[in-house]
Amino acid sequence: MHKKAERLKKMKPVAANNLTDEQRAKLPPGQTLTEKFPILHEGDVPRYDMSEWRLKVFGEVEEELTFTYEDLMAMPTVTVNTDIHCVTRWSKFDTVWEGILFRDFLAGLNVKPEAKYVMFHADPDYDTNVPIEDLLMDNVMLAYRFNGEPLTDKHGWPLRTVVPHRYFWKSAKWLRGIEFMKEDRPGFWERNGFHNEADPFKEERFSGEALDIPEDEWTHKEFD
Numbered sequence: 001m002h003k004k005a006e007r008l009k010k011m012k013p014v015a016a017n018n019l020t021d022e023q024r025a026k027l028p029p030g031q032t033l034t035e036k037f038p039i040l041h042e043g044d045v046p047r048y049d050m051s052e053w054r055l056k057v058f059g060e061v062e063e064e065l066t067f068t069y070e071d072l073m074a075m076p077t078v079t080v081n082t083d084i085h086c087v088t089r090w091s092k093f094d095t096v097w098e099g100i101l102f103r104d105f106l107a108g109l110n111v112k113p114e115a116k117y118v119m120f121h122a123d124p125d126y127d128t129n130v131p132i133e134d135l136l137m138d139n140v141m142l143a144y145r146f147n148g149e150p151l152t153d154k155h156g157w158p159l160r161t162v163v164p165h166r167y168f169w170k171s172a173k174w175l176r177g178i179e180f181m182k183e184d185r186p187g188f189w190e191r192n193g194f195h196n197e198a199d200p201f202k203e204e205r206f207s208g209e210a211l212d213i214p215e216d217e218w219t220h221k222e223f224d
């Protein structure tokens with residue numbers, strides 16, 4: 001059998017009747033637990049020359065800043081264990097991320113007091129918006145390691161955001177820019193029918209009419 005077909009065949013969700021009480025309590029409504037890690041994105045996985053790679057901070061800041069990867073590696077790190085929830089109905093528990101706590105990163109920037117929202121800009125042509133207030137929690141980060149290993153290309157190496165209390169489209173892979181904004185503005189999926197707030201426990205999936213996503217669509221995606 002073709003290797004990809006082999007992999008897809010193994011993408012089995014954890015059946016609802018096999019969940020412990022604790023797992024059931026942690027699972028947002030309408031979600032299915034998976035032990036695998038689905039890979040979801042638009043476009044091709046970017047390739048980088050790390051000597052050229054930069055992270056830019058711009059918008060409502062006193063001073064625009066540009067970080068090299070070495071700059072980021074030199075910052076204090078945290079390790080966070082958290083659950084993640086994708087709008088296509090898979091959730092994964094106890095994912096372990098290592099990187100920079102967003103709150104710590106923010107403390108080193110000169111953000112104007114009027115700034116209330118962030119637009120995360122990512123490759124290829126992706127963006128997603130989150131209120132600053134939402135980025136101050138103990139588990140929101142700029143991550144570069146997952147489960148004890150460097151992020152893989154497909155999961156967003158060299159740098160992604162992890163905003164675990166929002167549906168996972170708000171966690172941008174291949175992050176390149178952080179824009180501070182006075183007013184909110186919708187990102188890619190937010191412009192395309194997904195909910196602006198995206199709280200999985202409130203099932204904030206869509207902004208208007210529900211998009212026609214088959215409930216098992218994610219089980220046909222690539223994963224590792």
Ligand SMILES: Nc1nc2c(c(=O)[nH]1)N[C@H]1C(S)=C(S)[C@@H](COP(=O)(O)O)O[C@H]1N2
Nearest residue numbers: 038039040041042122126155168169172173
């Ligand atoms: N740059 C970029 N980041 C992205 C996306 C994307 O298309 N491009 N898709 C989002 C969506 S919809 C999901 S569910 C998660 C998937 O992350 P994973 O592939 O590591 O599971 O990435 C999010 N971040």
Ligand SMILES: [Mo]
Nearest residue numbers: 040086087169
């Ligand atoms: Mo997603």
